[in-house]
Amino acid sequence: MTEYRSEKEFLRSLKRFNALSSKQYEWHTGYSEKEHTCMFGHHIPSEQLYFKKPLDMEGERKVRVCMECMEKLVFLTIDSDRHSKQLSEQLFRERHPTPKKIVKIMSR
Ligand SMILES: [Zn+2]
Known part of the structure:
Protein backbone atom coordinates (compact mmCIF):
# COMPACT_ATOMS: atom_id res chain seq x y z
CA MET A 1 0.00 0.00 0.00
CA THR A 2 1.48 3.31 -1.01
CA GLU A 3 -1.46 5.72 -1.26
CA TYR A 4 -3.67 4.10 1.35
CA ARG A 5 -2.97 3.29 4.97
CA PRO A 45 3.95 -11.88 -12.79
CA SER A 46 1.85 -15.03 -12.60
CA GLU A 47 -0.05 -15.57 -9.38
CA GLN A 48 0.03 -11.93 -8.42
CA LEU A 49 -3.11 -9.97 -7.70
CA TYR A 50 -4.11 -7.46 -10.36
CA PHE A 51 -7.27 -5.68 -11.47
CA LYS A 52 -9.25 -6.16 -14.65
CA LYS A 53 -12.12 -4.46 -16.35
CA PRO A 54 -14.03 -5.74 -19.39
CA LEU A 55 -14.24 -3.44 -22.38
CA ASP A 56 -17.07 -5.20 -24.16
CA MET A 57 -20.19 -7.14 -23.17
CA GLU A 58 -18.65 -10.48 -24.13
CA GLY A 59 -15.67 -9.89 -21.90
CA GLU A 60 -13.32 -10.65 -24.76
CA ARG A 61 -11.51 -7.35 -24.47
CA LYS A 62 -10.14 -6.51 -21.07
CA VAL A 63 -7.76 -4.06 -19.53
CA ARG A 64 -5.49 -5.16 -16.75
CA VAL A 65 -3.79 -2.95 -14.23
CA CYS A 66 -1.25 -3.92 -11.59
CA MET A 67 -1.96 -3.36 -7.91
CA GLU A 68 0.32 -0.36 -7.60
CA CYS A 69 -1.21 1.44 -10.59
CA MET A 70 -4.72 0.66 -9.40
CA GLU A 71 -3.99 2.32 -6.10
CA LYS A 72 -2.73 5.43 -7.85
CA LEU A 73 -5.62 5.43 -10.29
CA VAL A 74 -8.19 5.17 -7.51
CA PHE A 75 -6.40 7.73 -5.39
CA LEU A 76 -6.16 10.27 -8.22
CA THR A 77 -9.74 9.77 -9.36
CA ILE A 78 -11.48 9.48 -6.01
CA ASP A 79 -9.42 10.84 -3.14
CA SER A 80 -7.31 13.58 -4.67
CA ASP A 81 -9.85 16.32 -4.03
CA ARG A 82 -13.02 17.02 -2.11
CA HIS A 83 -15.30 17.29 -5.12
CA SER A 84 -14.40 13.95 -6.66
CA LYS A 85 -14.67 12.39 -3.22
CA GLN A 86 -18.17 13.73 -2.65
CA LEU A 87 -19.37 13.02 -6.17
CA SER A 88 -18.19 9.42 -6.14
CA GLU A 89 -19.70 8.95 -2.69
CA GLN A 90 -23.02 10.19 -4.04
CA LEU A 91 -22.89 7.82 -7.02
CA PHE A 92 -22.01 4.95 -4.73
CA ARG A 93 -24.96 5.70 -2.43
CA GLU A 94 -27.34 5.83 -5.39
CA ARG A 95 -26.20 2.40 -6.44
CA HIS A 96 -26.12 0.94 -2.95
CA PRO A 97 -28.84 2.64 -0.94
CA THR A 98 -28.49 1.98 2.79
CA PRO A 99 -31.39 -0.11 4.05
CA LYS A 100 -33.79 1.72 6.34
CA LYS A 101 -33.15 1.13 9.99
CA ILE A 102 -35.53 -1.46 11.38
CA VAL A 103 -35.80 0.46 14.63
CA LYS A 104 -37.03 3.55 12.80
CA ILE A 105 -39.75 1.65 10.98
CA MET A 106 -40.86 -0.03 14.21
CA SER A 107 -41.16 3.19 16.16
CA ARG A 108 -43.46 4.86 13.65
ZN1 LIG B 1 1.14 -0.97 -13.46
Missing part, protein backbone atom coordinates in the same frame (compact mmCIF):
# COMPACT_ATOMS: atom_id res chain seq x y z
CA SER A 6 -4.89 0.04 4.91
CA GLU A 7 -6.53 -2.41 2.55
CA LYS A 8 -9.88 -1.54 4.06
CA GLU A 9 -9.41 2.11 3.18
CA PHE A 10 -8.37 1.24 -0.36
CA LEU A 11 -11.34 -1.10 -0.87
CA ARG A 12 -13.69 1.61 0.31
CA SER A 13 -12.38 3.95 -2.36
CA LEU A 14 -12.33 1.20 -4.97
CA LYS A 15 -16.07 0.72 -4.47
CA ARG A 16 -16.60 4.42 -5.09
CA PHE A 17 -14.34 4.22 -8.12
CA ASN A 18 -16.48 1.37 -9.45
CA ALA A 19 -19.62 3.44 -9.01
CA LEU A 20 -18.36 5.54 -11.94
CA SER A 21 -18.63 2.55 -14.29
CA SER A 22 -21.76 0.79 -15.38
CA LYS A 23 -22.23 -2.40 -13.40
CA GLN A 24 -21.07 -4.85 -16.06
CA TYR A 25 -17.89 -2.85 -16.57
CA GLU A 26 -16.73 -2.66 -12.98
CA TRP A 27 -13.18 -3.49 -11.96
CA HIS A 28 -12.59 -6.92 -10.51
CA THR A 29 -9.62 -8.53 -8.93
CA GLY A 30 -7.75 -11.01 -11.05
CA TYR A 31 -5.35 -13.77 -10.25
CA SER A 32 -3.84 -15.87 -12.97
CA GLU A 33 -1.30 -18.54 -13.77
CA LYS A 34 -0.43 -16.56 -16.87
CA GLU A 35 1.69 -13.45 -16.92
CA HIS A 36 0.06 -10.23 -18.00
CA THR A 37 0.99 -6.68 -18.81
CA CYS A 38 -0.40 -3.76 -16.87
CA MET A 39 -2.00 -1.06 -19.00
CA PHE A 40 0.71 1.30 -17.78
CA GLY A 41 3.38 -1.00 -19.08
CA HIS A 42 4.33 -2.97 -15.98
CA HIS A 43 4.90 -6.66 -15.90
CA ILE A 44 2.34 -8.61 -13.86
Whole structure:
Protein backbone atom coordinates (compact mmCIF):
# COMPACT_ATOMS: atom_id res chain seq x y z
CA MET A 1 0.00 0.00 0.00
CA THR A 2 1.48 3.31 -1.01
CA GLU A 3 -1.46 5.72 -1.26
CA TYR A 4 -3.67 4.10 1.35
CA ARG A 5 -2.97 3.29 4.97
CA SER A 6 -4.89 0.04 4.91
CA GLU A 7 -6.53 -2.41 2.55
CA LYS A 8 -9.88 -1.54 4.06
CA GLU A 9 -9.41 2.11 3.18
CA PHE A 10 -8.37 1.24 -0.36
CA LEU A 11 -11.34 -1.10 -0.87
CA ARG A 12 -13.69 1.61 0.31
CA SER A 13 -12.38 3.95 -2.36
CA LEU A 14 -12.33 1.20 -4.97
CA LYS A 15 -16.07 0.72 -4.47
CA ARG A 16 -16.60 4.42 -5.09
CA PHE A 17 -14.34 4.22 -8.12
CA ASN A 18 -16.48 1.37 -9.45
CA ALA A 19 -19.62 3.44 -9.01
CA LEU A 20 -18.36 5.54 -11.94
CA SER A 21 -18.63 2.55 -14.29
CA SER A 22 -21.76 0.79 -15.38
CA LYS A 23 -22.23 -2.40 -13.40
CA GLN A 24 -21.07 -4.85 -16.06
CA TYR A 25 -17.89 -2.85 -16.57
CA GLU A 26 -16.73 -2.66 -12.98
CA TRP A 27 -13.18 -3.49 -11.96
CA HIS A 28 -12.59 -6.92 -10.51
CA THR A 29 -9.62 -8.53 -8.93
CA GLY A 30 -7.75 -11.01 -11.05
CA TYR A 31 -5.35 -13.77 -10.25
CA SER A 32 -3.84 -15.87 -12.97
CA GLU A 33 -1.30 -18.54 -13.77
CA LYS A 34 -0.43 -16.56 -16.87
CA GLU A 35 1.69 -13.45 -16.92
CA HIS A 36 0.06 -10.23 -18.00
CA THR A 37 0.99 -6.68 -18.81
CA CYS A 38 -0.40 -3.76 -16.87
CA MET A 39 -2.00 -1.06 -19.00
CA PHE A 40 0.71 1.30 -17.78
CA GLY A 41 3.38 -1.00 -19.08
CA HIS A 42 4.33 -2.97 -15.98
CA HIS A 43 4.90 -6.66 -15.90
CA ILE A 44 2.34 -8.61 -13.86
CA PRO A 45 3.95 -11.88 -12.79
CA SER A 46 1.85 -15.03 -12.60
CA GLU A 47 -0.05 -15.57 -9.38
CA GLN A 48 0.03 -11.93 -8.42
CA LEU A 49 -3.11 -9.97 -7.70
CA TYR A 50 -4.11 -7.46 -10.36
CA PHE A 51 -7.27 -5.68 -11.47
CA LYS A 52 -9.25 -6.16 -14.65
CA LYS A 53 -12.12 -4.46 -16.35
CA PRO A 54 -14.03 -5.74 -19.39
CA LEU A 55 -14.24 -3.44 -22.38
CA ASP A 56 -17.07 -5.20 -24.16
CA MET A 57 -20.19 -7.14 -23.17
CA GLU A 58 -18.65 -10.48 -24.13
CA GLY A 59 -15.67 -9.89 -21.90
CA GLU A 60 -13.32 -10.65 -24.76
CA ARG A 61 -11.51 -7.35 -24.47
CA LYS A 62 -10.14 -6.51 -21.07
CA VAL A 63 -7.76 -4.06 -19.53
CA ARG A 64 -5.49 -5.16 -16.75
CA VAL A 65 -3.79 -2.95 -14.23
CA CYS A 66 -1.25 -3.92 -11.59
CA MET A 67 -1.96 -3.36 -7.91
CA GLU A 68 0.32 -0.36 -7.60
CA CYS A 69 -1.21 1.44 -10.59
CA MET A 70 -4.72 0.66 -9.40
CA GLU A 71 -3.99 2.32 -6.10
CA LYS A 72 -2.73 5.43 -7.85
CA LEU A 73 -5.62 5.43 -10.29
CA VAL A 74 -8.19 5.17 -7.51
CA PHE A 75 -6.40 7.73 -5.39
CA LEU A 76 -6.16 10.27 -8.22
CA THR A 77 -9.74 9.77 -9.36
CA ILE A 78 -11.48 9.48 -6.01
CA ASP A 79 -9.42 10.84 -3.14
CA SER A 80 -7.31 13.58 -4.67
CA ASP A 81 -9.85 16.32 -4.03
CA ARG A 82 -13.02 17.02 -2.11
CA HIS A 83 -15.30 17.29 -5.12
CA SER A 84 -14.40 13.95 -6.66
CA LYS A 85 -14.67 12.39 -3.22
CA GLN A 86 -18.17 13.73 -2.65
CA LEU A 87 -19.37 13.02 -6.17
CA SER A 88 -18.19 9.42 -6.14
CA GLU A 89 -19.70 8.95 -2.69
CA GLN A 90 -23.02 10.19 -4.04
CA LEU A 91 -22.89 7.82 -7.02
CA PHE A 92 -22.01 4.95 -4.73
CA ARG A 93 -24.96 5.70 -2.43
CA GLU A 94 -27.34 5.83 -5.39
CA ARG A 95 -26.20 2.40 -6.44
CA HIS A 96 -26.12 0.94 -2.95
CA PRO A 97 -28.84 2.64 -0.94
CA THR A 98 -28.49 1.98 2.79
CA PRO A 99 -31.39 -0.11 4.05
CA LYS A 100 -33.79 1.72 6.34
CA LYS A 101 -33.15 1.13 9.99
CA ILE A 102 -35.53 -1.46 11.38
CA VAL A 103 -35.80 0.46 14.63
CA LYS A 104 -37.03 3.55 12.80
CA ILE A 105 -39.75 1.65 10.98
CA MET A 106 -40.86 -0.03 14.21
CA SER A 107 -41.16 3.19 16.16
CA ARG A 108 -43.46 4.86 13.65
ZN1 LIG B 1 1.14 -0.97 -13.46
